[in-house]
Structure formats: structure tokens, C-alpha cells
Amino acid sequence: MSIKISDKILQSVEKPSRYIGNEWNSVHKDISSIEARFAFCFPDVYEVGMSHLGMKILYHLLNEREDTYCERVFAPWVDMEAKMREYNIPLFSLETHDPIKNFNIIGFTLQYEMSYTNIINMMDLAQIPVFSCDRTKEHPFVCAGGPCAYNPEPLAEFIDFFMMGEGEEIINEVMDAYIDWKKQDLPREMFLEAISQIEGIYVPAFYEVKYKDDNTILSIKPISDKYPKKIKKRIIKDLDKVYFPDKVVVPYTGIVHDRIMLELFRGCTRGCRFCQAGYIYRPVRERSYERLLKLAGDLENNTGYEEISLTSLSTSDYSAFKELAEGLLVDMEPKKVNLSLPSLRIDSFSLDLMEKAQKVRKSGLTFAPEAGSQRLRDVINKGVTGQDLINSVATAFNGGWSSVKLYFMIGLPTENFDDLKGIADLGFKVVDAYMVTPKENRGKGLSIALSTSSFVPKPFTPFQWEPQDEIETLKEKQKFLQGKIKNRYIKYNWHDPELSLLEAVFARGDRRVGKVLFEAFRKGCKFDSWGEHFDFGKWMEAFNECKVEPSFYANRKREFDEIFPWDHIDIGVSKEHLIRENKRAYNEELTPNCKMECTGCGATVFGGGICFD
Amino acid sequence: MINIRARFARGEELKYISHLDMMKLFERALRRARIPIYYSQGFNPHPQIVFGLPLSVGVTSSADYVDFGLSEDMEPRQFVETLNKQLPEGLKLLDAKIRASKSNIMASITKASYEVLVAITQSPEMDEVNEKILRFFDNNEIIIKKESKRKVKDVNIRPMIHEFSASYIENKSINIDGNKDIQSPNLALFEYIDKLKNFYDLHEVRDLKGYYVFSLLLSAGSIANLKPEFALKAFSEMAGFDLNLLKVHRVGLFIDKGEKTLNPLDNELLAI
Numbered sequence: 001m002s003i004k005i006s007d008k009i010l011q012s013v014e015k016p017s018r019y020i021g022n023e024w025n026s027v028h029k030d031i032s033s034i035e036a037r038f039a040f041c042f043p044d045v046y047e048v049g050m051s052h053l054g055m056k057i058l059y060h061l062l063n064e065r066e067d068t069y070c071e072r073v074f075a076p077w078v079d080m081e082a083k084m085r086e087y088n089i090p091l092f093s094l095e096t097h098d099p100i101k102n103f104n105i106i107g108f109t110l111q112y113e114m115s116y117t118n119i120i121n122m123m124d125l126a127q128i129p130v131f132s133c134d135r136t137k138e139h140p141f142v143c144a145g146g147p148c149a150y151n152p153e154p155l156a157e158f159i160d161f162f163m164m165g166e167g168e169e170i171i172n173e174v175m176d177a178y179i180d181w182k183k184q185d186l187p188r189e190m191f192l193e194a195i196s197q198i199e200g201i202y203v204p205a206f207y208e209v210k211y212k213d214d215n216t217i218l219s220i221k222p223i224s225d226k227y228p229k230k231i232k233k234r235i236i237k238d239l240d241k242v243y244f245p246d247k248v249v250v251p252y253t254g255i256v257h258d259r260i261m262l263e264l265f266r267g268c269t270r271g272c273r274f275c276q277a278g279y280i281y282r283p284v285r286e287r288s289y290e291r292l293l294k295l296a297g298d299l300e301n302n303t304g305y306e307e308i309s310l311t312s313l314s315t316s317d318y319s320a321f322k323e324l325a326e327g328l329l330v331d332m333e334p335k336k337v338n339l340s341l342p343s344l345r346i347d348s349f350s351l352d353l354m355e356k357a358q359k360v361r362k363s364g365l366t367f368a369p370e371a372g373s374q375r376l377r378d379v380i381n382k383g384v385t386g387q388d389l390i391n392s393v394a395t396a397f398n399g400g401w402s403s404v405k406l407y408f409m410i411g412l413p414t415e416n417f418d419d420l421k422g423i424a425d426l427g428f429k430v431v432d433a434y435m436v437t438p439k440e441n442r443g444k445g446l447s448i449a450l451s452t453s454s455f456v457p458k459p460f461t462p463f464q465w466e467p468q469d470e471i472e473t474l475k476e477k478q479k480f481l482q483g484k485i486k487n488r489y490i491k492y493n494w495h496d497p498e499l500s501l502l503e504a505v506f507a508r509g510d511r512r513v514g515k516v517l518f519e520a521f522r523k524g525c526k527f528d529s530w531g532e533h534f535d536f537g538k539w540m541e542a543f544n545e546c547k548v549e550p551s552f553y554a555n556r557k558r559e560f561d562e563i564f565p566w567d568h569i570d571i572g573v574s575k576e577h578l579i580r581e582n583k584r585a586y587n588e589e590l591t592p593n594c595k596m597e598c599t600g601c602g603a604t605v606f607g608g609g610i611c612f613d
Numbered sequence: 614m615i616n617i618r619a620r621f622a623r624g625e626e627l628k629y630i631s632h633l634d635m636m637k638l639f640e641r642a643l644r645r646a647r648i649p650i651y652y653s654q655g656f657n658p659h660p661q662i663v664f665g666l667p668l669s670v671g672v673t674s675s676a677d678y679v680d681f682g683l684s685e686d687m688e689p690r691q692f693v694e695t696l697n698k699q700l701p702e703g704l705k706l707l708d709a710k711i712r713a714s715k716s717n718i719m720a721s722i723t724k725a726s727y728e729v730l731v732a733i734t735q736s737p738e739m740d741e742v743n744e745k746i747l748r749f750f751d752n753n754e755i756i757i758k759k760e761s762k763r764k765v766k767d768v769n770i771r772p773m774i775h776e777f778s779a780s781y782i783e784n785k786s787i788n789i790d791g792n793k794d795i796q797s798p799n800l801a802l803f804e805y806i807d808k809l810k811n812f813y814d815l816h817e818v819r820d821l822k823g824y825y826v827f828s829l830l831l832s833a834g835s836i837a838n839l840k841p842e843f844a845l846k847a848f849s850e851m852a853g854f855d856l857n858l859l860k861v862h863r864v865g866l867f868i869d870k871g872e873k874t875l876n877p878l879d880n881e882l883l884a885i
Contacts, residue, residue, distance in 0.1 A: 007860070011671055016629040024641075024701050250641060252630050304641030304699070335644065336652055336660075 004097040005089065013079045017253040018046035021094035024250040025302065027063040027070070028095060035067035035179045039093055039100040039140070041108045042074050043118035044529075049074045050249070051257035053311060054109060054146065058167050060245035068175050071095040071103075072249075075118045078527065081125060091126035100126050105178060106140045108159070110148035113506035114499065114529040119144075120158060120521040130518070132160050132205060137188045143174070150233070150280050151459045153565040154509040154517060156204035161192060164200045164569060165233030166266070168242050173198050196227050200234035203227070207568065209511055215552060217510060217563040232570040233280070237608035239266065239287040244295055247302035259307035259340060260299045262292055264324070268313035269594040269610065271601075272370070273381045273585050274412065276458035277313055279573050282601065283609030284594060289320040293327045300337055308332060309340040317595075325353050364403040364449075365396050371412060372422025378588045379414050381581075386426060394433045402443030404430060410477045410494075411455040411469035413585060420477055423452065424484035431489050450485065451493040452478065454500035458507050459566045460573065462581035465558040468504040470551070471497045498536040502528070504554035510565035513553065515546045574602035614651045614661065615683040617692055618718065619709035620878055623674045625805065626703025632667035639679070642699040648692065651682035665718040665866045665877060666725060666833055669840070674863035675801060676707075678877040680718045710878055713885045718877055724775065724867040725833035727841040730802050730860040731825045737781045742825065745852035746777055757847050770847060773839040776830035777848070782806065783823045801862050802826060809859070824859070833866065 010016040031037075040059055042049025049055065055072070062070035071093035076084060084091070090099040100106055106128070108119050123130045128139055135142070144155060145163035152162045163170050174195055181191040195201045206227045210218040222229060236242040244263070251258065267284035268277065296308055308328065312318065328339050341353065369389055371377045377384065393404055408423050427450050434446045454474050457466045469477070474497035485492045505513060519542035527533040543550050558564075560579050567575075577600065584591055591599055594610055604611045630638065640660050643650045652658035661682025668674055681692075689709035697706050749755070755771040782802075806824065827848075831839040841861050849856040867874045868882055875882055 007671070010629060016670075017631075017634070020626070020629055022626055022702060252627070252638065253634050254637075301645065304644035306640065306644070336658055337644075 004092070009080075009083045009087070009089075013083060014077060015046075015253060018074070018077065019080060019094070020252070021072075021097070023252055024304075025247045026072075026095060026249050027060070029063070029069045031069065031096070033066070034069045035182065036069070036105065036175055037103040038062055038068060038070040038175070039073050039103045039106045040070055041100075041106060041119075041122060042072075042111075043108055043115040043122060044075055044111075044527075045077050046074045046251075047253070047255040050251050050255040052109065052111065053261045053263060054167070056245060056248045056261075057243070058107075058171060059249075060247070061168060061243050062171065062175070064243070065172070065175060067179055069095075071098075073100055073106075073122070075122055075527070076125070078533070081121075084125060091122055101128050101140065103140050104182070105174075106142045108142070108144040108146075110144050110146040110155070112529060113148055113154075113503045116155065116506060116517050117521045117525045117528055119155070120517060121526045123158070124521070130521075131157055133157070135160070135188075141178075141191065147277065147280060148507075150276075150569055150571060151507065151509070151566040152202060152204060152569070153209075153511050154506050154513045156511045157514045158517075159204065161195060162202040162204070163234075164202060164231055165571075166236050167234075168236055170198065170200045170234045174201070199228075199232055202231040202569070204511075209565070217565060217567075219563065220565070220568045230568055230570045233572065235283075235285070235572075235606050235608065236266075237285065237606065239263075239285050240291045244287075246295065246298035248299065250303050250305065257309070258305075259309050260296065260303060260305045261309055261311045262296055262299075263287070264292060264310055264312040264315060264318045266312070267609065269317055270314055270383065271381055271581070271591055271593060271599075272383075273379070273462040273581055274370070274409065274455060274458070276461050279460045279578075279601075280571050281313065282571070282573055282603035283606060283611045285609040286319060289324040289327060292324055293331065296328055297331060300332070300335065306336065307338045307340050315341075322353075364405050364447075365393070365401055366405040366407065367392065368407040369426060370407065370409050371415075371419060372408060372424070372426055373419040375588060376412060376415060376419040376422070378590055379585045380412060381585070381591055383590060383593070386422075386429070389426065390429055390433050393430050394437065397434050397437040397443075398441045400441065400443045402434070402445055403447045403449075405449045405451070406430070408450070408452045409455045410452045410481070411474055411500075413455075413463060413466045415477075417480065420481055421484055423450070423481060427485060427490045428487065431487060434489075446489045448490045449493060450490055451495075452481065453495040454497050456500055456503045456507055459564065460571050460578070462578045462585055464508070464564065464578065465560065465562075465582060467557045468501065468554045469497075470555055471501055474500065496531070496534070499528070499534060501550060501554050502536075502539060505550045508565070509553050512546075513548060516542050516548050519546055572601075572603040572605050577601040615686055616712040617681045617683060617687070617689055617709050618712045618878060618883065619679055619681065619689075619693065620707045621674075621677050621679060622705050622707055623668060623672075623677060624703040624705075624801075625673060625808070627701065628668075628671055628673050628703075631670055632664070635668070636662060636664070638701075638704070642696060643681075646695045646699040648681075648687065648695060649683050649685040651684040663717050663719050665722045666838075668863065669861075672861045672863055673801060676865045676876075677863065678718050678722075678866055680712065708878060710880075710883055712883045714883055715885075716882075720835060721868045721877070721882070722834035722866050723832065723836070723869040724830055724874060725863060726776070726828070726830045726865040726867070728799070728802060728862045728864055729827040729829065729841050729845055729858060730805065730862070731827065731845075732857040732859050733822050733825060734820045734857075735822060737823055737825070739779070739781050742779050742852075742854075745854070746779060746848070749848050749851055750774075750777065752851075755847050755851075757843055759843075770839050770844065773832035773837050774829070774844055775832070776828065777844070778828050780826050780828070781823060782826060799826070802860070805860050805862075825856070828864075 040055055042055055059070050062068050073093050090101055092099055120130050129135050141160045143161045144159045145167055149162045177194045192203045196203045196206055206223055208223050209220050212218045265286040267281040269284050270278055272278055367389055370382050371380055430448055457463045457468055478494045482492055520539050523538040525538050639662055651661040663680040665678035693706045693709045752771055754769045756767050757770055759766050759768045829841050829844055868877055
């Protein structure tokens with residue numbers, strides 16, 4: 001590799017090591033023997049993108065192929081972007097520093113809605129037409145996948161095709177089809193034709209959306225019978241057999257998650273009603289702890305990392321958690337490798353394990369009761385009680401911990417001011433639990449960080465029909481809580497409700513919000529999830545100019561029979577199940593988790609995972 | 614604990630790595646190499662790795678030094694071979710010896726030498742430059758403003774400048790192969806000049822005539838430390854030259870022992 005960015009530029013920007021590449025375990029190939037070049041783009045800065053497990057998996061998986069070279073691309077920080085635009089340097093990959101406009105396929109991962117402007121900006125910086133319809137045979141194909149792809153519609157005009165669900169198999173099928181297409185030298189559309197027959201591929205140009213007078217959707221239909229009416233997500237049935245890299249790129253500079261990430265399982269048995277991840281990743285599939293211990297050993301050997309973390313949705317629900325954790329402690333202790341435990345669920349909290357894993361560094365503990373009252377926790381099917389939390393923190397305080405983070409959501413369906421007050425009360429009870437802990441046991445300096453985010457209704461959840469609170473209501477609720485929480489040990493943090501509004505618009509948006517994204521990009525919106533770059537004023541101008549009403553998407557209660565923009569996407573979980581869950585929420589009825597009882601969500605169609613264990 | 618002192622070079626590929634990140638890089642490479650690095654006892658064990666003098670971001674080096682503590686015996690040569698296999702491009706151990714003496718490297722370093730590459734757009738006037746250098750050296754005091762913690766302090770850097778000389782490289786095609794007999798530090802500069810050509814058409818250096826290379830020996834370490842950029846800035850201000858600084862390359866670190874200035878791998882320093 002040669003560094004093709006001059007020192008004059010690199011020396012003038014923050015953290016130049018973001019742009020140099022060549023890290024340990026990064027892959028280098030002879031371009032002349034490659035059939036297809038794939039640019040894996042993460043629409044955020046290096047430190048964020050490099051922390052993403054999905055990219056690590058697919059990067060190494062694609063590079064296992066001799067005919068394909070996958071390289072990494074991140075959004076340059078604003079200072080670097082300015083230099084690149086000044087000197088007409090198109091967006092480049094990290095491995096070869098080649099412009100990605102010369103690649104064959106460009107893939108974006110959609111992890112959060114507020115990265116959408118960065119996607120458009122990156123295409124523009126790459127000197128690739130941002131609208132799918134403007135791209136010709138000389139341009140790369142642009143695809144996307146990841147959790148936000150389950151409602152692909154806001155990006156339908158920018159992306160040539162979406163991959164639904166887990167990527168390990170489908171991406172290989174796409175590469176095979178690409179190389180076939182390339183060898184036959186066919187017109188551009190023929191590639192999209194070919195892959196539209198692969199299960200899990202969605203080509204938005206092959207579908208037409210019609211609207212009613214009231215702006216809701218009349219129909220979403222394929223423009224020809226040859227395209228599938230429903231696009232079914234892909235899953236990997238057996239996580240022990242699927243590829244997982246035994247090495248990952250070790251960055252030169254600190255990244256957000258700078259450690260080995262072990263993925264224990266996919267999916268979550270819990271069924272919290274606000275949580276999209278809990279539904280889209282169904283059914284739950286686990287890796288065996290034997291496979292995980294082997295992977296951990298290999299990854300450690302090949303990276304030299306000093307820390308391993310366990311990542312999954314609700315990690316302590318892992319069936320063989322004890323065997324895995326103890327096995328890891330035995331293997332890693334002599335190598336001076338730390339085991340970093342995720343925020344364990346408060347009803348399965350294991351102090352003993354944390355004592356062993358974290359030796360003396362008593363870093364903060366994180367709990368997510370999500371709602372302040374038992375009533376509201378039942379509405380969202382959280383399945384934990386206030387007493388569970390107090391028991392957990394009391395045990396932790398007795399073990400010498402003194403720093404606790406509590407996460408809540410405001411604006412949940414049916415929420416009232418008593419529920420809000422419950423958030424403050426829970427905070428006070430945690431203070432009390434500390435005060436009654438014997439002085440000789442507890443750590444010094446109690447600190448409680450209490451954070452509220454604002455509820456964002458997400459597709460494919462029982463709350464997909466629910467309105468989001470108006471910005472003013474959210475602000476009022478935050479102010480109310482701020483007034484209630486007057487305690488020297490508790491620090492209250494809240495999320496920007498304006499950002500939550502935009503998340504709500506793009507989470508449930510249809511094709512018509514795409515032009516707002518483009519307008520916002522033209523006005524300079526980017527890195528919207530970075531507080532210092534978020535400019536709500538510009539966003540509102542974009543909505544006005546496009547004559548799109550954000551409240552139609554964010555604050556409107558939907559009827560059960562409304563056709564949603566994502567109704568042609570099939571995640572396995574049925575709409576009937578989500579409606580049932582919605583009704584149960586209003587009745588404050590709990591639904592047992594998948595391990596206890598099957599409630600017939602529909603995910604059995606995949607024929608794998610916990611449904612059949 | 615066995616102590617090994619090693620010399621390493623850092624090239625272009627890794628010059629943007631900060632000192633803290635370099636420490637982490639070594640720690641991870643040692644773990645991959647399964648070298649029995651010694652960990653400090655206590656609550657938060659740290660590997661025993663001590664660098665001679667942090668390398669600033671953007672600076673390359675052909676002679677930096679680092680002390681390792683090992684919990685088991687290892688031949689220095691084997692240590693170098695094993696670790697080099699785990700070091701990325703742009704970082705290489707060149708030599709290592711067992712250190713029997715107690716004094717750690719960080720506390721001992723007193724001087725550092727640098728080669729600084731400067732672009733010039735006017736015709737070279739080596740006689741004039743050399744005369745200005747003599748006058749620069751004749752000063753009893755050279756005062757620069759040094760900023761630290763919101764305070765600006767006057768510092769006399771004259772006692773920290775031990776050697777200061779200049780040479781000229783013409784801007785014509787430089788044949789690296791033909792210059793093999795030149796000392797290695799210069800080779801790094803030649804390679805760099807070669808690389809710079811890729812950027813001429815962009816914006817790097819317009820109307821380039823050639824380069825000066827300034828060779829400096831400056832105080833370094835915990836007692837007195839002078840960065841080459843400051844020495845050069847003071848010179849250019851005094852001489853009235855507009856110097857376009859392109860690159861700093863560290864050539865050596867030194868330890869003063871009595872009247873002698875020794876390199877850190879000198880047997881005299883490693884013995885008990």
C-alpha cells in the first residue's frame with residue numbers, strides 16, 4: 001500500500017491515523033487477480049465504524065474469496081472532508097487508498113437513522129451519482145443492509161439493492177451473481193434482475209408505491225410478477241457452522257470498542273415491546289460455548305488484544321453463560337487478558353462473576369429498567385420489578401461498587417406523570433440502598449447517572465402504530481423530571497427531543513422522506529448524531545421546502561389496517577402477533593419469554609433456533 | 614526480571630501514531646509474539662515497557678530505544694526476531710542487548726539528534742546559510758516563547774543546541790540506489806523526497822528549487838528538552854529565512870556519562 005494523501009493534508013487534520021490504514025490483520029491483495037472490488041462503507045468516523053462487529057465479520061468473510069477484495073471506507077471527519085473537497089480528492093478506501101468510484105460494489109451498513117445524510121454525503125464525496133437512477137454502467141452498484149434496512153423506503157431512491165437480514169450467506173450469493181454478470185458483459189439492469197431472485201434481496205426500483213388522498217399508502221407492489229411480493233429476511237440457522245473471523249483488524253488508534261467482541265447469540269427471547277432488535281433478529285440462535293472458547297483463543301492469539309467482551313442483546317440470557325464466563329476466566333487470566341462484561345440484566349445479575357472478571361477496577365454498573373413504574377414496565381413487557389433493581393444494586397454496593405447508571409425511556413405509550421415520578425423515585429431508592437449499606441463494604445463516592453431517552457416507535461414492533469410524543473411534550477416531561485430529581489448523588493441526562501423526532505420520521509418514513517434527506521444533505525447536514533453538527537433548523541427548512549410534514553410520520557397514531565411502508569418486508573414475525581402484543585400492552589399484560597413458552601410470533605418459519613431446541 | 618534494551622526504527626507508515634498508541638501497539642505485538650513480558654504487580658498490572666523519548670506525531674526515526682522487562686530468559690537476538698514478526702510495516706527492531714544496569718532509559722536520555730528537511734524556492738546560498746549558522750551559534754542567549762498551561766514563558770534555548778549544520782540537496786532526480794553509501798538517516802530523507810514527487814502537481818511545494826537538510830543535536834529527556842522545530846524556527850527568524858519545514862527524522866538518542874556522550878546500547882551503559 002502507498003499512502004496517497006499528502007503529509008500537508010494529514011498534518012493539518014485531527015487524528016490522521018484515521019486515514020492511513022495498513023493496520024495489523026488488514027487484508028492486502030494483488031488487484032490484478034481480483035474479479036470484484038467491494039467497498040464496505042460505514043457512514044460514520046473510523047473509531048465508530050471500526051467498532052462494528054458486522055463489518056469485521058463481512059470484511060474477512062468477503063476476503064476469504066480469492067475473486068473478491070473487500071476494503072473498508074469510513075466517513076472522513078469534517079476537517080478531512082473539507083481538505084478532500086478543496087483538493088478534489090474523491091472518497092477512498094483504507095486498504096489501497098483507491099477512489100471507491102472505481103470499485104464494483106459499494107455497501108453501506110445502516111445502523112442508525114441519523115447516519116443517512118452521511119451516506120448521501122459519502123456518495124457525493126466519492127463522485128458517484130447519489131440517486132440510483134442516475135448511475136450507469138461505469139458506476140458501482142450501491143447496496144445496503146443492517147437493522148435500519150428493515151424499513152428501506154427512506155433510502156429507496158439512493159440504494160440499488162438492499163440485503164435483508166444476516167449477511168453471511170446472501171453476500172456470497174450476490175458476489176457470485178456479480179462475477180457472472182460481469183463475465184457476460186450484460187447491461188446494468190440485468191444484474192439487478194438476476195439478484196432480485198435471491199431470497200432477501202430487495203431492489204426498490206422494481207416496486208411501485210401508490211398513496212391514498214390522506215397520504216397513507218394504498219399499495220406497494222412489484223412492477224412485474226417476476227419479482228417477489230414479499231422479501232423475506234435471511235438468517236443463519238446454525239451459528240456454530242457459519243463463518244466467524246478468527247482474526248480482526250487491530251487499529252492503531254483507540255476506537256470506541258477497542259477489544260475482541262465475542263458474539264454469543266443472535267436474537268433475544270425477551271420481547272420488550274419497544275425494542276426492534278428483539279423482533280427483527282428472531283429466532284434466538286446460540287453459539288456453543290465450546291466454539292466460543294475456541295474463537296476467543298484464536299482471536300486473542302491473532303490480535304494481541306488485552307480485553308474480550310461478550311456481545312449480544314441480553315447477554316446473561318445465554319444458556320451456557322456460566323461455563324463460558326468461567327472458561328474465559330481460566331484461559332485469559334494467565335495471559336493478562338481482561339474479560340469485560342456487558343450490562344447484565346438486573347434479574348440475573350452475578351456479582352461473583354463481576355468480582356472475578358473485573359478484579360479491582362469497579363467501573364460503573366449499568367441498568368436499564370426503561371420505565372419508572374411497575375405499571376409501565378408491564379406495558380412494555382420489561383419483565384423486571386423495582387425490587388429486582390434494588391436487590392441488584394444493594395448486592396453491588398455491598399461488593400464495593402458505588403457508581404450506577406440507570407437508563408429510562410420517556411414518552412412510552414400510556415405514560416403519565418406518575419410513571420415519570422417513578423423514575424425519580426427509583427433513583428432515590430438506589431441512593432437509600434447505598435446509605436443502608438455498611439460503610440466498610442461500600443465504595444466511596446456514590447454517583448448515579450440517570451438518563452432518559454425519548455421513545456422512538458420502530459417498525460416491526462408492537463408499538464409500530466404508536467405516536468411519538470410531540471417535542472414540546474417531551475421537553476415538558478424532561479423538565480418535570482429535572483424538577484423531581486433534586487439530589488446531590490443523582491445526575492440527570494436527557495436526549496435531545498429534536499433528534500428523536502427525526503429518528504421517528506426516518507424509522508417509519510416512506511419513499512417521500514428521501515427527498516428531505518437529500519435536501520438536508522444539500523444544506524450541509526451530516527454527522528447528525530454528533531451533537532456539535534446537528535442543526536435542527538436546517539432539517540426543518542428541508543421539511544418545509546419538500547412539503548413533508550414530520551408529524552405525519554412521527555406523531556400520528558396509526559390504525560391496525562394501515563399499510564406500512566415496510567409491509568412488503570417479511571421478518572418472520574407476523575403482523576397479527578404484533579397486533580396481539582399491542583393490545584396486551586394496553587391491558588398491561590405480560591407476555592412470557594420464548595424460553596418459557598412459545599407465543600406463536602411466526603419466527604418458526606425459519607426452521608431454526610430456540611423455537612426448535 | 615530480565616531487562617532487554619532494543620533499538621527500533623519508525624518509518625513513514627507509522628509516523629502518525631501517538632506515543633500512547635505506540636505503547637499499546639508494542640503491548641499487543643508482544644502478546645501476539647508470546648514473549649514473556651513482565652507485568653507489574655498490583656491491582657492494575659502493566660507490562661514493563663519504557664520508551665527512551667516519546668516520538669512526536671509525524672516524526673520518523675532510525676534510532677529510538679525502548680527497555681523491556683521479561684519474566685523469563687530470552688536471547689536478545691531471538692527477542693528481536695520473534696517480535697519483528699509481529700510488528701507492522703513501518704516499525705522494526707534493529708538491535709537488542711541485555712541490560713544489567715538498573716538505570717532505566719527514560720531517566721537517562723540527555724540528547725537527541727535530528728535531520729530536518731526543508732524545501733526552498735530560491736537558489737541555494739550555502740555560504741550564506743553557513744555564515745548565519747555561525748552567527749546563530751555566537752549568541753549567548755537565544756530566547757524563544759514557550760507556551761505551557763496558558764502561560765507563555767521565555768526560554769533560553771542556546772544551551773540546548775549542541776550541533777547545528779546544514780547541507781543542500783538539489784531537486785533533480787534522486788537515484789536512491791546510487792546513494793546506498795550515504796548514511797541511513799539520509800536514505801530516509803531521500804526516500805521521502807522521492808515520495809513527495811507524487812504530490813508536486815497537487816499543492817505540496819510550488820517552484821521548488823531544492824532542499825536543505827539541517828542536522829541538529831539537541832538536549833532531550835526529562836531535564837531539558839528542545840524540539841527541533843523550535844530550534845529551526847529560532848534560526849529562521851534570526852536569519853530572516855523563510856523555511857518550509859517538510860519532515861523531521863530522528864537519527865539518534867544519547868546518554869551522557871561523565872564527559873562522554875554514548876548511544877544507549879553502549880556496553881558501558883548496560884553493564885552493572
